[in-house]
Structures are given as structure tokens and as C-alpha cells.
Amino acid sequence: MFIEQCAYVNRWRPVSPAAKGLFALCGFVAAFAARQPVAGLVTTGLIFIVTLAGAGIRLVPYVRVALPALAFLAISCLSLAFSLNPGSDGQGLALQATPAGLYQVAEVGARSLGALAALLFLVMTTPLIDLIALLRRLKTPELLLELMVLCYRMLFVFSAAVHDTLTAQSARLGYATPRLALRSLGGLTANLTLQIWQRAHDLHVAAQARNNDGPLRFLEPRFTNVRRDVALAAVGGVVLIALTLVWPA
Amino acid sequence: MTTMLLELADVRFRYPDGSVGLDACSLAIERGSRNALVGANGSGKTTLFQHANGLLRPQAGTVRYAGEALDYSRGGLRELRSKVGLVFQNPDHQLFSASVQEDVSFGPINLGLDEATVRRRVSDALASVGMLDCANKAVHNLSFGQKKRVCIAGVLAMEPELLILDEPMAGLDHAMRVELTAVLDGLQARGITLLLATHDIDFAYRWADRIHVMIAGRCSASLSCDELEDHHNALSEAGLPLPTVMTLHRQMVAQGVLPQMTMPRSHAELLDQLATREDQHRKQETPCH
Numbered sequence: 001m002f003i004e005q006c007a008y009v010n011r012w013r014p015v016s017p018a019a020k021g022l023f024a025l026c027g028f029v030a031a032f033a034a035r036q037p038v039a040g041l042v043t044t045g046l047i048f049i050v051t052l053a054g055a056g057i058r059l060v061p062y063v064r065v066a067l068p069a070l071a072f073l074a075i076s077c078l079s080l081a082f083s084l085n086p087g088s089d090g091q092g093l094a095l096q097a098t099p100a101g102l103y104q105v106a107e108v109g110a111r112s113l114g115a116l117a118a119l120l121f122l123v124m125t126t127p128l129i130d131l132i133a134l135l136r137r138l139k140t141p142e143l144l145l146e147l148m149v150l151c152y153r154m155l156f157v158f159s160a161a162v163h164d165t166l167t168a169q170s171a172r173l174g175y176a177t178p179r180l181a182l183r184s185l186g187g188l189t190a191n192l193t194l195q196i197w198q199r200a201h202d203l204h205v206a207a208q209a210r211n212n213d214g215p216l217r218f219l220e221p222r223f224t225n226v227r228r229d230v231a232l233a234a235v236g237g238v239v240l241i242a243l244t245l246v247w248p249a
Numbered sequence: 250m251t252t253m254l255l256e257l258a259d260v261r262f263r264y265p266d267g268s269v270g271l272d273a274c275s276l277a278i279e280r281g282s283r284n285a286l287v288g289a290n291g292s293g294k295t296t297l298f299q300h301a302n303g304l305l306r307p308q309a310g311t312v313r314y315a316g317e318a319l320d321y322s323r324g325g326l327r328e329l330r331s332k333v334g335l336v337f338q339n340p341d342h343q344l345f346s347a348s349v350q351e352d353v354s355f356g357p358i359n360l361g362l363d364e365a366t367v368r369r370r371v372s373d374a375l376a377s378v379g380m381l382d383c384a385n386k387a388v389h390n391l392s393f394g395q396k397k398r399v400c401i402a403g404v405l406a407m408e409p410e411l412l413i414l415d416e417p418m419a420g421l422d423h424a425m426r427v428e429l430t431a432v433l434d435g436l437q438a439r440g441i442t443l444l445l446a447t448h449d450i451d452f453a454y455r456w457a458d459r460i461h462v463m464i465a466g467r468c469s470a471s472l473s474c475d476e477l478e479d480h481h482n483a484l485s486e487a488g489l490p491l492p493t494v495m496t497l498h499r500q501m502v503a504q505g506v507l508p509q510m511t512m513p514r515s516h517a518e519l520l521d522q523l524a525t526r527e528d529q530h531r532k533q534e535t536p537c538h
Binding site: 210213218 | 299302304323327330331334335337339341342343344345346347348350351352353354355356358359360364367368371385386387388389390403404407
């Protein structure tokens with residue numbers, strides 16, 4: 001929901017998604033091309049500043065969206081940094097962190113942070129409907145796009161259905177004890193299964209009523225100043241990549 | 250050209266679970282008119298609507314559009330659905346695109362129109378329901394009333410001759426109902442024939458030209474609002490009361506508050522009649538100089 005809210009109210013909402021996509025892509029390339037951990041961190045920092053200062057994304061929602069990914073990254077880095085080796089006396093196992101391992105952690109961590117920053121820049125400044133339109137222009141297979149559209153829409157319909165059912169169950173003490181909670185969760189799952197089937201049928205009928213007999217086709221949104229935005233994004237992206245490439249090894 | 254746009258003659262339909270959808274249902278909708286379909290839950294209103302749009306096919310009887318029996322071939326249904334628009338009761342069952350503009354464009358694109366025409370129609374449809382400012386909003390960020398309007402716009406963009414709305418007022422607050430009524434008035438002024446289902450008999454009496462009463466899958470009566478006073482049994486058989494304005498007016502006439510005069514269609518009209526009567530009284534009581 002934080003991603004949704006930011007994507008709709010940020011300063012760069014009217015900017016062409018092609019431009020934002022290009023800049024994010026350049027961010028990815030720059031992050032992976034970084035030969036030094038410091039270069040990766042500089043890339044991360046620059047994209048972070050562009051997202052907050054340029055697009056006007058607030059720090060709190062940004063951090064809250066980034067936290068799960070950061071936690072995942074931290075766990076991955078820890079498993080990279082330490083390794084289990086036979087003990088020095090030849091008996092037992094010892095947890096060891098080697099300088100080479102730590103450097104690898106810094107390298108992978110910095111690159112991952114850069115990629116994460118680029119991804120967050122894109123999703124927090126661009127609503128999914130614009131991204132889907134962009135993917136359509138990029139000739140993504142129709143079936144995949146239809147699935148994306150339906151999943152995106154259904155996400156909100158079902159979150160409302162889950163919320164309503166949970167509220168109705170809680171109001172009748174459905175979660176008063178662990179045993180009741182388990183029973184209520186079972187009821188919720190069964191109820192949702194039926195609802196999913198019913199909703200899918202209803203949507204099919206509604207689509208038929210509006211003359212649909214095949215692929216789901218929609219009008220694509222229009223953006224002004226696309227060329228200017230794409231040119232600016234390209235310049236910014238090239239600067240990012242160049243910076244990481246010329247960073248002293 | 251026939252004046253009847255949609256006709257059902259002796260239509261029967263039974264669902265696979267055995268429940269009766271329509272039972273020898275006959276009904277006619279006049280071109281350019283406003284029609285309200287009233288009846289209890291499960292009386293067959295939605296089933297009738299789905300027959301009108303060709304979503305369901307009668308097991309017996311005939312459905313005619315503009316004098317012609319419906320053609321259930323792919324091409325025939327395509328033509329029918331471009332002329333008969335159906336707005337479902339629950340907007341979440343109809344809206345499946347991510348953004349307002351996309352969803353409204355769905356019907357016109359399915360009609361095979363070019364992009365410029367689709368854009369014009371989407372813009373016109375959103376303007377006519379007062380939702381042009383929300384064109385780029387995500388559907389899930391809209392209120393219930395706004396979603397209903399987007400549903401109507403999605404069907405209007407197909408420029409139907411007959412617009413069918415399944416309980417459009419359900420779940421709307423008073424202000425939204427007033428707004429939606431204004432939207433419907435605007436559509437009728439453009440020549441669109443309207444057929445809607447409602448449980449609100451006061452609204453039906455105030456708004457419609459004809460009221461069709463459904464009982465157990467059968468259209469038991471089709472009455473013009475002027476005829477309703479003399480056929481109140483048709484409503485009571487369906488478990489519906491008389492419109493409150495009609496009951497009030499009768500009481501006032503019986504108690505001599507109002508003289509026998511034209512039956513008002515709304516409380517506002519009744520208040521006007523009372524005000525006129527009061528003026529007349531005042532003039533009579535003022536001594537002549």
C-alpha cells in the first residue's frame with residue numbers, strides 16, 4: 001500500500017514511465033558494473049537522492065518499503081561472510097570470517113543495494129498501470145499482461161474480501177482462542193476459495209456483457225514531453241554508469 | 250420503426266440447480282422511456298437483464314430487440330451487446346482493469362473502434378458521469394459511488410440505445426443518489442432508453458414512466474405511473490407498499506386538507522400542492538376592500 005500511495009502522489013507521476021524505466025535500467029547496469037563496493041554505494045546514494053529529492057518520495061515510507069528487502073539482504077550477506085570450517089585442531093567445526101569473504105560481501109551487498117535503489121525508484125514513482133502500459137509498448141506477451149492486470153485488480157478485491165471476512169469472524173469471537181482461530185482460518189480459506197471462483201465467473205460475465213470475446217484490451221495512458229523526459233533520463237543514466245566505470249579500482 | 254425496443258414473450262428460464270429464473274415472463278420496453286423493474290429478491294430481475302443482453306438464452310419463449318428475435322450467433326450477440334448496455338449491481342464484479350480510463354475503454358475497444366474514437370468516447374462517457382477528473386486514478390482508490398459511476402461510463406462509452414442498470418441506487422448515500430438521478434436524467438435527455446431494477450418504490454414512482462412488477466420470475470404487471478393508483482394490488486402482491494407520497498396524498502384528500510387533484514409524483518410536488526392550497530385559503534380569508 002505504501003508503494004501504491006507513493007506511486008500516485010509523487011512529483012514525477014506525470015513523467016513518462018519510459019523515462020523512469022530507462023533511468024532505473026541504467027541504475028541496474030551501473031550497480032552491476034560497479035567494480036568497487038564504494039562505487040556501488042555511490043550509485044545507491046545517487047539513486048536514493050534522486051528518488052527522495054527529485055520525485056519527492058518521503059523517507060519514512062521509503063524505508064518501510066525497503067526494510068524487508070534490506071533484512072533479506074543482511075541475512076544473505078551474513079551467510080556469505082561466514083563459513084563453517086573444520087576447527088584448527090582438526091576437531092569440531094568453527095565459524096570463520098575471512099577477509100576475502102568480507103570483501104565479497106561488500107561487493108555483492110553494494111551491488112544489491114544499488115539494484116534495490118533502482119527498483120524502488122521505479123516502483124515508488126510509477127503506478128503499476130503505467131508500468132503495464134510500458135510493458136505493452138515493449139511488446140510483452142499479451143497473456144502475461146492480462147495476468148498482471150487481473151492479479152493487480154484482484155489483489156485489492158481480495159484484500160477487501162479477506163478484511164471483511166476477518167472482521168465478521170472477529171466480531172463473533174472467531175479468534176478468541178488458538179483453537180477457534182485455527183477453525184476460523186480454515187473457514188476463511190474455504191470462503192475465499194468459493195469467492196475467488198464466484199468473482200472469476202462474475203468478471204467473465206461482465207466482460208462478455210461488454211462484447212469481449214478474447215484478449216483483454218485497454219486504452220493506453222498518454223504522457224506529454226516524452227522525448228524530453230527520456231532524453232533527461234538517458235543523460236542521468238549514462239552519468240551513473242560512467243561514474244561507476246571510471247571509479248578508481 | 251417499432252416503438253418497442255425490447256420485448257420478452259413468454260420467456261422461461263431455469264438455472265441448472267433447478268431454481269426458476271423466469272417463468273412465462275412477458276414484458277415490453279418502449280423506445281426512449283424510463284422503466285423501473287420492482288420485485289422481491291430472487292424474483293428474476295437480474296435473470297431478465299441477462300436475457301436482454303444475450304448473456305442467458307431463453308429455454309422457451311422469445312426475446313426481441315427492435316422487433317427482431319435475438320440472433321445468438323457470435324455476430325448477432327456482438328451487435329446486440331453494442332446496443333444494450335448492462336451495468337451490474339456490484340461494481341467490483343464489473344471493473345477489472347487497473348485504471349478508470351482503461352476500464353472505460355474496454356467496451357469501445359471490443360467494438361473494434363479506432364484509437365481516436367475510443368479516446369473521444371471514453372472522455373465523453375466520463376464527462377457525462379462527472380468522473381473526467383478521475384480518468385487516471387486506480388479503480389481501487391475510488392469510493393463505492395465513484396465505482397458505480399465508472400461502471401455506467403464503461404457501458405455508456407459503447408453508446409447503447411438501451412441502458413440497463415441492476416439496482417444502481419443500492420449502497421449509495423442520499424447525495425450520491427441525487428447525483429446519479431441527475432446522470433440518468435441527462436442520459437434520457439440524450440434519447441437513451443433506461444431500464445433499472447430497484448427496491449425503492451418511492452424512487453420508482455418519482456422517476457419512471459412505467460413500473461414493471463416481477464413476482465416469482467413472471468412480470469405480473471406493467472403500469473404507467475398514472476395507472477398505479479388504481480392498480481395498487483399489483484404492488485401488494487409483490488410485497489411492495491404504495492409510494493408514501495401517494496398514501497400521504499390520499500390521507501390529506503380524505504381529511505379535506507387537499508382537494509381532489511392530480512396525484513403528486515414526489516414529496517416536493519406534494520409540498521407545492523400544499524403551498525398552493527394555503528395561498529388559496531389565505532386569499533379567501535382576506536376581506537375585500
